[in-house]
Amino acid sequence: MTKQSEDSQDSISVRALRSSGNLKYAEELAAIESAEKAADKQGGKRSTSLVQRLIYGPQPDSYEMRPTPSDPKSRIHKEQIIDAAKDCLSRGQAFTADGKLSSELRSAVNEYNVYGYTIPQEFGGAGSSYRELAELEEDIAANGLGGLAVEISGQLTIGAGGLIAYGSDEQKSLFLPLLAEGQLMAFALTEVKVGVNAKKVSTYVEFDEANDCWRLFATGDSNKLYITSAKHGGLIAVVARLGQDSRKLGLFITQLPENDSQKGLDNDFGFSCQPSGTEAFQTNINSRLSFDNFPIPESNRIDADGLEVLFYSLAMGRCMLSAMSAGFQRLYASEAVNYAKHRDGVGGRVINHELPQLSIGQILGGALQSRSLCHLSLQQNEQHINLSGLRDITKSAAAGSLLESLSCAERVIGGRSLNQDSPVSATRATAHAFSIVEGENDLIILGMVREITSNFVNTYMTGILTVLDEINVDSQGNPVSDDKRILSLGLKSLFKFPGRSLRAILKLLISKSLWALLAWMLKHAILDILALPKRILPVSWRPRYAKLPPALKAYARYAESRLQDQKWTYLGLNIFYQLRLTRAQIPLLIFGKRIEFLMSMLAVVYAGSVATEDIQAVAALQAELLKQKVKTKRVLRSLPAIEKLRRRLQRVSGFVKSDDCSMINDIEPHTIPHAWSDLKN
Template sequence: MFTQAMTDTALDPSKAPVPATEGASSPETDAPDGPGSTAAQALAAAGDAEQARDVAALDDSAIAAQKRLGASRAGLVQRLVYGPAPKAEELSSGAKIGKGADGKGLSRAGQAMVKAAIGCIGRGEAFEADAKLSAALRKAVAEEKGYSFTVPEEFGGAGSNYGDLALAEEALAANGLGALAVEVSGELTIGAGSLLAYGTDAQKSTFLPMLSEGRLMAFALTEVGVGVNAKKVQAYVELDEENDCYRLHATGPRAKMYITNASHGALAGLVARIGKNGRKVGLFIVELPEHDVKVGDDDPRSGKEGAKTDWGFECHSTEVSAFMANHNSRMEFENFPIPRSNQIEADGVEVLFYCLRMGRCMLAAMSAGYQRMLAADAAYFARLRTGVGGRVIKHELPRLNLGTVLGGALQSRALSHLSLQQDADGVDLAGLRDLTKSAASGTAMESQAATEHVLGGRTFHTSQRVSDSRANIHVFGVVEGEDDLILMGMVKDVTGGFTERYMAGMLGVIQSINVDDDGNPVAPQDMILRITPLTALKYPGRVVKATGRLLSNASFWALVGWIVMNGLIEVLRLPLRLVPTAWMPRYRALPKRLRGPARWAERGLRFVRWQNLGLNLWFQLELTRAQIPLQRLGKTMEHLTAIVALCYHASKQDITQQRVAELQSRRLMAKTRAIGILSDLVGMERLREVVAEVGSDIEFGRSTLITDIEPQMYAMPWE
């Protein structure tokens, strides 16, 4: 798996219910615990029983991780949408991280680690001849406790916090060591993080000092066969009581692949099913052999002359073009022994959910660093290069491109720091962690293109770090969760409480008319996912029955009450739009240039509640399949939250960063205005119809644009 917590639709659609808001009652963000989320129930009602089971199972793991975290306050994005609105001090709290322990940024431990790493670049020791991170670099970083940066001192670590780690990660990426930042992030967020949260005292005492010495640690989830479908992993262990160990079987389709930090002699937290056909998914700490081993090789560990191994292990590169400086491996295990004491007593997927939040925050910090590096190199070129009409830096479009890169860097930093401070303050990161990652990877891609427009062909020269960064930046949109998919999961996070309380009754009524008199599901072609005038003409009896049940449903009238109450509040708010922003105490503390964008974005986030309601009423049960509307809503929420984070973060920075924040905010405002949701429901319907037609042509081999092309076989076939 690329950066230790890669996820897809099988993982991210399951999100934990949101805890109640501290100090206030907010039914939209106070979702009751239950046997299954509305999302799982809606999927079942829509006829997708298999995915409903997957989502319900993942919900359980997410809820367990939520309880382990013990967040005491509802998520920031939920409160921006449904209220009560966060105070300005909370929105700017992430800026405290940028000040560091001494008020000047990096902590002393962070400074030492970064200085040691950059020193290796200066001495030409950072990379091997094959462009991999060098042993000398790893040794220098380990000596400064970089690989145990957040490990408590009692286990030999530096004892720093995640805020300090984010600053160090950004500094490494900004100075051409993004690959090292990736390595350290994986080591600490889900390696040490899983041990610290779920490991026994004995496991911590055994393995954490190894990290402090610089030993790498991977997280092995992704498989050749099922990818990152966390609840469907096929690798499995069986108990070997005679030897007091588990035997791991992970070959062929069960093999682990895309595992960053996996190398001979490293550690790995490995997710495997307990029993070949078992339902429980476990997590095991595996000490990887120093070299490949085949069944029947000499076994010097047995102490018996002529003894042969009864197990096998292989580890080799996945040959991907991204993260080429890192170890990224495919691993196969045949009857591989794992001591029973190495099992972490927790659901492997729960541990993954627990650690995801930090992985996504660190990706945003790395993204900020990468983009600062791009901006520095492009600005240096633009100041020196003379083109048509003078130096490149004098022209408006190159300046816009450079501003785009700086804006992406500042946005990624603001979101990363805000998320980390929220986590430290006991606030649920549901919603914020996901859009932070999506926004950071999106701006990184945009910044790469903007840099190419400034530097031109030199961007692609093999000697340039700007060129080296390209593949890594591209893959940011896939690792730690594919962006579009985690945005849809983010929408579920933010709106889940409202859906559970107000929409579940309506969806349940629709579900009830999709069964016959004997309680069996109706035929797929007769299933009703939306009640519309056309539905009433086709199935008048079932629609009349549904209408009667709806009118007698308490949650329906609760929804009506919510609409009336919130509608009245919006009407009463209208005169406030005439009040100048400078007169409003909430925005008075912001720099003048940032007041308007901040107010506009906060108003837009309040309107998201109506956009979500409109999509639910329009699509009803079909919303379980309508990915395009959910993606649009998620992208809207991402842009608006990014503006808020930018404005409040920059209010604590110097004037140059405030200018960058305004530029980025205005670019995001333009993007948000271009997204049609309620204003384009009919257009979205037609778009989805055409997508279905084109998709069907592709699925059944009818698309004449590609029918005469022989496709290349994909890498690592699972058949």
């Protein structure tokens, strides 16, 4: 084994990245995985995640996926809030002259404790559950107040959520009542030079012994960027390194000054809070923040890793984003139906033609899918079941369907969907932002695949990795150069490096892990053969689906059996790619998307099973649309085509990276906003 791979704490994915020579990626992934694991522990999550059980077994009971009804009392509370918000909107008082959420709107809804909705009552909050919050968020977004939904979601997930879970008693008593009163709380991770690679945060603190406080430094390209709800006088949680060169990340809560200030003779710190200039979340506050020697009281440090708190809070943040997506899509559907019913197209009203009907059906289906996944995740969370995989699928599916619905709404409504005052225009940039914030969609799907396959990989794939590790070092134990590295054992490697490949194959044959893998394959092959009648017999005979409406039963069986098949698909991917899988993002994304579609289908079907007839019809339509999407995402059968695509792509990327692409070479790129130091603009 190489020196680097001796760390037993690291997952096989991290070790595989190291073995394939991807050291930087391995280091960042190790940090992210350990923060994610710690966050799950903090949440008291016990059982194996639902997605993992649906793929690797044991199969969950179907009641686990059936939504339970919400408390009627919370519905009344929600309606009061929505009425107050709509009233403010109808009086023209919801927004300021420059289009931001108004203080009138905030006060009107906070009569009903919205800003403290999920904060425990002992701290002045309403003590509602996240499921109740999701229902509220969806309705606020559906009623044209998406900005308010975004603000409340941030306040109660990445704001209060982390504080409730990780704050000390004093910190909770100090800050939570302020939040419940309506003081905004932002969460600052992103920096000018740090985006998705969160572990690279460069903002840092130093302890100032003389003044018994922390000093925060986030100057130049370490400025915090795109921070939602960060404003003068507001509260903020800032992720910062515990010392300029420290590897540890801390989290600090502080109140921002009422004004910008420069460090000088009579002021020992500098601070500025400026608009970030983003088009998304346009009715919200979104800022770029600079801190220079900024004092933070010693007691304001949250005693936890900043990244861990972020991952903990993100689980609920992602659910709320899905609830808002459901709301936005209901808004689009309502606008599209209204337009199509009144507008004459070629040959009569637009609503009477099949293609606009399909667009409207897709929007409604997307809304139901976002809502169902959100509620399923929150129900699992309430039962302390690990959300690995499900929280990512929920967010990715909701943000993805929102973008599809946006385009469907544009198709039905036509030119007017682009009018400045159209609700579709008002949410366009935000709909796009939903795929980027709280984890970029494709990256979280890759993370989801890693998480849900980790048990299998860590148990059964160690053999091949250890063998590849061992043959990729020279006689002195140093890693061989890239051109000599064997990333997969097969005919190619046998031909190119016969000695080392044969040695590896022999070692593999005597490795326990290979035989454990073969035993696993045999066991699951037998189990799948025994389960075959369940797939063939008429679905109406299966007691498992007895409580589902007839139109939905077959979709539930389809989704469950295809999810079970994914364990073979992933095994196939591992055998085909071996260490090369660490770089094969395209097949992994296709695989992840397939799981996302199947999980969405299950969520929609079970949500439909307890819904009214009209929603059951939407559920059946969406399940069919998802089934057709699943069929376009075949993984193993498409491997030759995927490999051809990857080869073609590598060639194009080669030209692009070496500035030899004549299609763009004569075009001067625009200056990148918020430049960082090593950027050659």
